[in-house]
Amino acid sequence: MTVEPTRRDFLFIATGAVAAVGTAAVVWPLISQMSPDASTLALASTEVDIGAIPVGQIVTIKWRGKPVFIRHRSPKEIDDAAKVDVATLPDPQTDAARVQKPEWLIVVGVCTHLGCIPLGHAGEYDGWFCPCHGSVYDTSGRIRKGPAPRNLAVPQYSFLTAAKVKIG
Amino acid sequence: MHGLSTFEPKNGLVKWLEARLPILSFMHGSFVAYPTPKNLNYWWTFGAILSFMLIAQIVTGIVLAMHYTPEATLAFSSVEKIMRDVNWGWMLRYAHSNGASMFFLAVYIHMFRGLYYGSYKAPREVLWILGVIIFLLMMATGFMGYVLPWGQMSFWGATVITNLFSAIPFVGDDVTTWLWGGYSVDNPTLNRFFALHYLLPFMIVAVVGLHVWALHVVGQNNPDGVEIKDVAKDTVPFTPHATMKDGFGIICFLLLYCWFVFYVPNYLGDADNYIPANPMKTPPHIVPEWYFLPYYAILRSIPDKLAGVIAMFSAIAVLAFLPWLDTSKVRSGKYRPIFKIFFWVFVGVGVGLGYLGAMPPEGGYVLAARILGVAYFAFFLVVLPLLGLFEQTRPVPASIADAVLAKGGAAHGAPAPQTLG
Secondary structure (H helix, E strand, O other): OOOOOOHHHHHHHHHHHHHHHHHHHHHHHHHHOOOOOHHHHHOOOEEEEOOOOOOOOEEEEEEOOEEEEEEEOOHHHHHHHHOOOHHHOOOOOOOHHHOOOOOEEEEEOOOOOOOOOOEEOOOOOOOEEOOOOOOEEOOOOOEEEOOOOOOOOOOOEEEEEOOEEEEO | OOOOOOOOOOOHHHHHHHHHOOHHHHHHHHHOOOEEEOOOOHHHHHHHHHHHHHHHHHHHHHHHHOOOOOOOOOHHHHHHHHHHOOOOHHHHHHHHHHHHHHHHHHHHHHHHHHHHHOOOOOOOHHHHHHHHHHHHHHHHHHHHHHHOOOEHHHHHHHHHHHHHHHHOOOOHHHHHHHHHOOOOOOHHHHHHHHHHHHHHHHHHHHHHHHHHHHHHHHOOOOOOOOOOOOHHHHEEEHHHHHHHHHHHHHHHHHHHHHHHHHHOOOOOOOHHHHOEOOOOOOOOOOOOOHHHHHHHHHHHHOOOHHHHHHHHHHHHHHHHOHHHHOOOOOOOHHHOHHHHHHHHHHHHHHHHHHHHHHOOOOOHHHHHHHHHHHHHHHHHHHHHHHHHHHOOOOOOOOOHHHHHHHHHOHHHOOOOOOOOO
């Protein structure tokens, strides 16, 4: 025998449903306020003028609180990076997959081992050398020797003009 | 009162916990089975409303503190950053600032309820005094909180009130310098006010705990002022009856709160506080937030600096003596026809003092504030002691059950309270 739902049942369920929605509406802003605010999001992207960077130079800019290396690669550096046998790399990746224009290498300047900032134009491959624990990166920012597990990260970027790049 | 635990755990885990820390049976005895007088009206929901507001202020306050910078050159702009950049920051800020006003509105209603129904009388003296302590802590917290945005009113309100301490004979100036951490209200003052503003609400939580404990030991008062005689006839279990009634009261209160937050969020505030603090320029009218206005009026009504300070603090301190000032044997104002008149006059005096506190201390306002200030103290020190000796009170019902039946009509009988589901 089925029992008909009463008005009281309806009221209880309806009140409970509204209370649940109301609670969610109250809780959501309390959680959301901890997410990055508008001023932090405004710094999520950085535009950089690269027109004045001569061939061979590495420039370091700050993006999202971290250093980013912008390297205007010479033809020799591009060539060295391209002709490496990818299978021998600890973190296999072709140079082509890491650049949009071959003369511009843009990587996050944080060693993938424990987070130090590697030194440019250093190390056996003339890429970068991390002084903390001896990781060696090539002219494509790929890890070659040392304890770092991954290649230097490539951030999202786009060329607004030939002389201006937007990172992030 | 909550020795009537009907808590009988069947679950093994619950029994295990109960043997080690009987917190579940304690909560059950205090908020589920707790015998609640049948005749309570909606003025009795304000305790729950206040508890809700205390939690609301703490939660919004902690969240705001994640974004606020308590440093004189950065504070004002950090508040603007909250208003403009932080996700939902505008809502959290308005919830906290209007929440303070709502907290005080609720506490004044709660106190007036206690005054009218004689909730301060024996055996509830300690309960009442704990309430006065909570009120003082609330005022300190609210005062320091208002300084934090570091607007013109924040700065100058802080200057005026901290300068009161210089009225203390001999040590006044040294005490004030010590309070300031300097020679005027400045960054050290702001920093310590932030630390204390964060601390005091947790002291309020502790004293509220004592307040509810004191309440549960003696039992709640009720509109007829008659103590519980027979638990079965006079009371109903707290859950669901008082739980639901308090819940409904909270919802109605929240409607008013939300109207302020979403429609007129700056109505209760002062426009001058949107001007960054300038130590070189005093605003033409320094006015505290509305909930301090009656005491501000009393302070200014006496021309002598020290006497004014003493009068203002006495206006709050006199509340603590209320259980002994009122000599009436009858507890509830419901059965005291002359007291009722004086009570409403006192409410008018309070509102009038509040109005005068916002006015410039000139002309007719000065005399009016003095008259109402005298009336305020006369209520406690003259009217209440004398009334108890001479008032012809109405007959008090024999029990709560009798009072409820008399109201509903004797034909209804006394059905036991039912709970379904």
